[in-house]
Amino acid sequence: MASSDINWDRLDKTKFYVVGAGLFTGVTVALYPVSVVKTRLQVASKDTLERSALSVVKGLLKTDGIRGLYKGFFTVMTGTIPTRVIFLTALETTKVASLRMLEPFRLSDTTQAAISNGVAGMTSSLLAQAMFVPIDVVSQKLMVQGYSGHTQYTGGLDVARKVLRSDGIRGLYKGFGLSVMTYVPSSAVWWASYGSSKHYLWRILGDNSGEEGTPSLPKIILVQATGGIIAGATASCITTPLDTIKTRLQKFSFLEKMAKQRGRLEHHFMIIV
Template identity: 70%
Template sequence: MDSSGARTQSFGQTEINWDKLDKTKFYVVGAGLFTGITVALYPVSVVKTRLQVASKDIADRNAFAVAKGILKADGVPGLYRGFGTVITGAIPARIIFLTTLETTKVATFRMVEPLKLSEPSQAAIANGIAGMMGSLCAQAVFVPVDVVSQKLMVQGYSGYATYNGGVDVVRKVIKADGVRGLYRGFGLSVITYSPSSAVWWASYGSSQRLFWRILGHGAEQKEAPSLGEIVGVQAAGGVVAGATASCITTPLDTIKTRLQVQVMGDENRQNAVRVVKKLVADEGWKGLYRGLGPRFFSMSAWGTSMILAYEYLKRLCAKEE
């Protein structure tokens, strides 16, 4: 039995390998599923971004006050600023991410099998490397989408400029800084999202194995777990992964966001070091954790929803034997 087969049997046949999927169905149905999740959770990203860029003298410094202010000023559409840009860029980015994730995961499991590590350790290494590689490959699409959507999220807020949609943002960014302006914060995005993705998938893979052991579905278990157990373990793994990743990477995300929403053409624009110094001088080290609450909720909720949808998608798109 190959390594992927061995690990599938070892925790109750709950994983479906990449080679067993109908890829066309996987991509088409997946686009619809993940778009739906994005619709549900997008407002949290808007609130988190506004918290991270708020000036020191802004009064509404908690998530509820920011959300209330957005609703009062712009209604529900205000919570979806930049949504069109995100959806347009998210589909190709997710195709790149998921393809890289799954193919790298299979290859890495085969590489670590001879090391005879424990199953949670193998899962952490394989999932972590796969998550990091998936994020690295997807950044070419994600970063310009981030730059444009975040400028739309904060427009008119705390002194930031206003735009007439995503196309207007792209036009003005290129006019001011050239194409490289769309990749502002690219290095920090790679530093933020790649470790975040690695930590998320490593935490998810290892915690899932640990939960299966607690439930008695170890290597010698022959009886497959129920659907309820599968969903419960996957959801719990998503929460653990989201909590771990958000706590580790929020400071980098705060710095990246502030860099990406700075005014174009401003001679006083700051680099990463100056952003850190200003935040620490104004608020102490806790300033680097601006938006931790919404980011924690977003990563946990998004991660849990995403992984449940993703695992369901894989079951739905599995080829018939």
């Protein structure tokens, strides 16, 4: 394995979780408005005036100010930090276990990295979805509240209470099967691509070019960043279409179903009359 790899038994767990949570929070703060805009565009109806990303941003800033770009943010952070801890723990422990199981097969480092990272990504994503899907359902309803005829809420608890009242616990797990179908393979592909591409790049660049036989920091950043780009591009081909379908399923609220039912009743009544 590459000398830049740090396995679970050599990892400083405190720094791992604290730094990981801090970086994840920072990334979430930076990218959350993109998620809000994307979700609104995914559920836009034909009659919606805001049909582009720029128009959605302008509409949010006009009605709610900068807070509009962070609808549901605190709900997401409350649920995703513990979910992230579960994901990272499962990822690293499963990766180590997979590597040990692959040792007798004498595979190349690149192949071992692809298989172990792929299995770890798949397992950790499956566990994380059980916690994240209800948070995702609630946060996305907050993101689109008041938009294109969607219901207004007073907060995350109000969303959860109304969903439970109308649909029961199943309402909080709308799209769970599709989430698993979307993110579990995507996570497996992302981590497999990242692990294998990183080892391939180390083989090209040379693993021990820094002081004391360790890679230099710029080289580590270059390899990890390039590996992340390759992995992201590969996984997005799987995620994007299914994510759109999942989002639409999760937005199909009780009130929307009632409106459709009322429309059908009115249609039947007109036929009878």
